[in-house]
Amino acid sequence: MTKRIEISGLNAYYGANKAVEDISMTIEPRTVTAFIGPSGCGKSTFIRTLNRMHELIPGARVEGRVQLDGQDLYGPEVDPVAVRRTIGMVFQRPNPFPTMSIYDNVAAGLKLNGVKKKSDLDAVVERSLRGANLWNEVKDRLGKPGSGLSGGQQQRLCIARAIAVEPQVLLMDEPCSALDPISTLAIEDLIALLKERYTIVIVTHNMQQAARVSDRTAFFNLAGPGQPGRLVEIGDTEKIFSAPEVEATADYIAGRFG
Amino acid sequence: MSTSITPESRGDAKRDSGRRRGRSDKTGHGTDAKLPKPAKTQVRLGDRVFLGSSRGAGILLLVIMAAIAVFLVVEALDALGKNDGNFLTDSTWVTDGAKPAFGVAGLVGGTVISAAIAMLIAVPVAVGVALFITHYAPRRVAQTLGYIVDLLAAVPSVVFGLWGLVFLSPKLIGLHTWLSDYLGWIPIFDKDDAGATARTLFTCGIILAIMVLPIIAAVTREVFLQVPRAHEEAALALGATRWEMIRTAVLPFGKPGIISASMLGLGRALGETIAVAMVLSSSQELVFKFLDPGGNTIAANIANQFGESNELGRGALIASGLVLFFLTLLVNGAARVVINRHKEFSGANA
Ligand SMILES: Nc1ncnc2c1ncn2[C@@H]1O[C@H](COP(=O)(O)OP(=O)(O)OP(=O)(O)O)[C@@H](O)[C@H]1O
Numbered sequence: 372m373t374k375r376i377e378i379s380g381l382n383a384y385y386g387a388n389k390a391v392e393d394i395s396m397t398i399e400p401r402t403v404t405a406f407i408g409p410s411g412c413g414k415s416t417f418i419r420t421l422n423r424m425h426e427l428i429p430g431a432r433v434e435g436r437v438q439l440d441g442q443d444l445y446g447p448e449v450d451p452v453a454v455r456r457t458i459g460m461v462f463q464r465p466n467p468f469p470t471m472s473i474y475d476n477v478a479a480g481l482k483l484n485g486v487k488k489k490s491d492l493d494a495v496v497e498r499s500l501r502g503a504n505l506w507n508e509v510k511d512r513l514g515k516p517g518s519g520l521s522g523g524q525q526q527r528l529c530i531a532r533a534i535a536v537e538p539q540v541l542l543m544d545e546p547c548s549a550l551d552p553i554s555t556l557a558i559e560d561l562i563a564l565l566k567e568r569y570t571i572v573i574v575t576h577n578m579q580q581a582a583r584v585s586d587r588t589a590f591f592n593l594a595g596p597g598q599p600g601r602l603v604e605i606g607d608t609e610k611i612f613s614a615p616e617v618e619a620t621a622d623y624i625a626g627r628f629g
Numbered sequence: 630m631s632t633s634i635t636p637e638s639r640g641d642a643k644r645d646s647g648r649r650r651g652r653s654d655k656t657g658h659g660t661d662a663k664l665p666k667p668a669k670t671q672v673r674l675g676d677r678v679f680l681g682s683s684r685g686a687g688i689l690l691l692v693i694m695a696a697i698a699v700f701l702v703v704e705a706l707d708a709l710g711k712n713d714g715n716f717l718t719d720s721t722w723v724t725d726g727a728k729p730a731f732g733v734a735g736l737v738g739g740t741v742i743s744a745a746i747a748m749l750i751a752v753p754v755a756v757g758v759a760l761f762i763t764h765y766a767p768r769r770v771a772q773t774l775g776y777i778v779d780l781l782a783a784v785p786s787v788v789f790g791l792w793g794l795v796f797l798s799p800k801l802i803g804l805h806t807w808l809s810d811y812l813g814w815i816p817i818f819d820k821d822d823a824g825a826t827a828r829t830l831f832t833c834g835i836i837l838a839i840m841v842l843p844i845i846a847a848v849t850r851e852v853f854l855q856v857p858r859a860h861e862e863a864a865l866a867l868g869a870t871r872w873e874m875i876r877t878a879v880l881p882f883g884k885p886g887i888i889s890a891s892m893l894g895l896g897r898a899l900g901e902t903i904a905v906a907m908v909l910s911s912s913q914e915l916v917f918k919f920l921d922p923g924g925n926t927i928a929a930n931i932a933n934q935f936g937e938s939n940e941l942g943r944g945a946l947i948a949s950g951l952v953l954f955f956l957t958l959l960v961n962g963a964a965r966v967v968i969n970r971h972k973e974f975s976g977a978n979a
C-alpha cells in the first residue's frame with residue numbers, strides 16, 4: 372500500500388524565480404516526516420512538487436526527480452491527475468466545498484473516480500469520517516453543509532475527504548495553523564493513527580508538534596535573502612531535536628533564529 | 630491613549646465618547662461597577678447631514694415611483710374600461726372605431742417565446758465563454774476575448790436590429806426549413822408557411838441571444854473569478870481533471886451568480902424593443918409556431934403603435950407595458966426562490 376518517495380536534485384521555479392534548489396531526500400513508507408524551517412524557505416513549494424500541484428501555478432515548473440517506489444512522477448507518460456489521486460493533500464486553511472454537504476464532501480473524490488452506488492459511497496463515507504475521528508460529531512447531520520462545522524472539524528472533514536480515495540501518501544501543509552490547541556491535538560492524534568496506513572509528510576511551524584508527531588524531521592533554510600531555499604538536514608526527529616549536525620538547525624529549533 | 634485616570638477624567642467619558650474605549654480599558658482591572666456607563670451616542674453634524682440627505686433621497690425616489698405608478702395604472706384602467714374584447718386572452722389590437730378590442734395574449738406569447746429561445750441559446754454559450762476566459766484560455770487570449778465581450782455589450786440595439794434584418798435573417802431561411810423538416814413532428818417546430826422570409830420569432834430569439842450574451846458572459850466571468858483558489862485546489866488535489874474541477878468547485882459556487890446573470894439578460898431580452906420591432910413583420914395573432922413569419926412582442930408592439938395611437942390606444946399600450954412589468958417581476962421572483970432554496974450551500978458562509 373504505502374510507498375517510499377525518493378527525491379533527487381529537485382529544483383522548483385516560479386517563472387524565472389528559483390524557489391527551492393537541489394533537494395534530495397528519501398521518505399520512508401509508514402512514517403511521518405515533518406518539514407520545518409523559516410517562512411519563505413520553500414516548504415510549501417516543495418511539498419506541492421510531490422503531488423504535482425506546483426505546476427498548476429502559471430509559469431511554475433519543476434526540475435529533478437521524484438520517484439514513488441521507483442516510478443518517476445515527472446516521467447513523460449505520467450498523468451498528473453493520476454499522481455494527485457495517489458498522493459492526497461490537506462491544506463493550511465480548511466477548504467471543504469461550501470456548496471456540498473458533509474457527506475458529499477467526503478464522497479467528492481469517489482464520485483470523481485466513478486463510484487456511484489449508494490451503499491459503496493455510504494460505507495466509504497462512514498469509514499473515512501471514522502478514520503478522521505469525526506464520525507461521532509457529524510453522523511446526525513451528514514446532509515448539512517460542511518462549511519457549518521468548526522474550523523477543527525472542517526479540517527478533519529478535509530482529512531476525511533483526502534483519505535476517502537485511499538491515497539498512498541498524505542501531504543499536509545500546516546494543517547493545524549488555523550486551529551485552536553484542542554483541535555490541534557485532535558489532528559495530531561489522528562496523524563498518529565493514520566501513519567499506520569499512510570506515508571505522511573507534514574509542514575509545521577510548531578516545533579513541539581514536529582517533535583510530537585514525526586519520526587523524521589527535515590530542516591529547510593534560505594542561504595540568504597533572495598536565494599532559493601535548500602534542505603539543510605534531515606534525520607530522525609529525536610536526533611534533529613537533540614543533536615543536529617548543523618548549527619543552524621539547533622539555532623532554529625531553539626528559537627535563536629536571525 | 631489617555632494618560633492619567635482620575636475620577637474627574639472618568640466623568641468626562643460621558644461627554645467624550647470617542648475616547649471612551651481607551652479609558653475603560655485602563656479602568657477595566659478595577660471592579661466592574663467603576664466602569665463608565667455607556668454614554669448616549671452623540672450624533673455628529675456630518676452624520677446628521679448624511680442621514681438627512683440619504684433619507685430625503687430615499688423618500689423622494691419612492692414618491693416619484695409612486696407617482697409614475699399611479700399615472701400608469703390610471704391610464705391603463707381607463708383604456709381597459711373601454712375594451713370590448715378580453716385584454717388577457719385576445720390577440721387583436723383595434724383601438725379605434727366604435728368597438729375597440731385589444732388583448733395581449735399574442736404579444737405575451739411572442740415575448741415569452743423569443744426570450745426563451747434567446748436564453749436557451751445565450752446562457753450555455755455565455756457560461757462556456759466565461760469558463761473559457763477564466764479557466765482555459767492563456768492570459769493574452771483571455772484578455773482579448775474579455776475586451777471583445779465587453780465591446781459587444783456596448784453595441785446599440787438599433788445596430789443589432791439592422792444587422793438582423795438585412796444580413797442575418799435572409800441567411801437563416803435555410804435553417805428554418807431544415808429545423809421544420811427534421812423537427813416538424815414537434816408541434817411548435819412545424820411550419821405552415823413555406824415562406825421566403827425569416828422574419829420570425831426564431832430569428833428574433835437568435836438576435837436577442839447575441840444581444841444578451843455579452844451581459845451574461847461578463848457577469849458570469851466575474852463570478853467565476855470569485856471562486857476561491859482553495860476550493861479549486863481542493864478538487865485538483867483529489868485528482869480531478871480540469872473539467873471535473875470546474876464541475877465540483879466552480880459551477881456549484883457560481884450557480885447563484887449564473888442565475889442572476891441570466892436574469893439580467895432575460896430582463897433585456899423581454900424588454901428589447903427596437904431590434905425586435907425591426908426584424909419582425911408585426912402581426913397580432915398568437916404565433917406558437919416560431920418558425921413561421923409573424924408574431925410580435927409587447928415592447929416591439931409599443932414601439933410600432935405608439936406614434937399613431939389615439940388616447941385609448943396609448944392607454945392600451947400602457948396596460949400592455951404593465952403586463953410586461955409583471956412578467957419580468959414574476960421571472961425575477963422565481964429566480965430569487967431558486968437561489969434562496971440553496972442558500973445554506975451557497976458558500977456565502979465559507
Ligand atoms: N504563487 C507564487 N508565485 C510566485 N512566487 C511564489 C509563489 N508562492 C510562493 N512563492 C515564493 O516562493 C518562495 C517560497 O515560498 P513558500 O510558500 O514555499 O514558503 P514556505 O516555506 O511555505 O513559507 P511559510 O512558512 O510562510 O508558509 C518565497 O520566496 C515565495 O515568495
Ligand SMILES: [Mg+2]
Binds near residue numbers: 414415544
Ligand atoms: Mg507555506
